[in-house]
Amino acid sequence: MKRPFAPPGHLSPDLTRVEAYWRGLLRGSAQIPFWDDFNPTVLPDLAGRMFLMGVYPGPDRFRFDQVGAEITTAGRREVEGLFADETPPATPFQFLITQCAATVEAGEPTLYRHEPATGRGYSRLILPMWGDGRIGMLLGAIDWG
Secondary structure, eight states, X not given: OOOTTOOXXXXXXXXXXXXXXXXXXXXXXXXXXXXXXOOGGGSTTTGGGEEEEEEETTTTEEEEEEEOHHHHHHHTSOOTTSBGGGSOOXXXXXXXXXXXXXXXXXXXXXXXXXXXXXXXXXXXXXXXXXXXXXXXXXEEEEEEO
């Protein structure tokens, strides 16, 4: 069975770097890194295109905890501190709630590719991170084009 939002075998160079950094955070035999090990300054040239989503269970809700400046500029609005269901699903957050839920359920990276009829497309990688005994944070990265 094909999993929703499954990443392809090949990611763009920038998303590959984010995923490699995420994998480098793994401790021992862990399958998911701990979110408190994440440091956005490790990838300074990509920090403006990365975001962190807090995961709140029962029912699942997702909050924008940190949002890179390039994402805020592209979306033409400030979303940091808001829950994903409190903001319109506009670029670069189309189908974000669904992708976040799939990432939590699978416990694995997911990818969404947006290819509009007009305007700029993007790819969005979301990576699960462990904390408080569960997937408590999601690391997201955007690659334009």
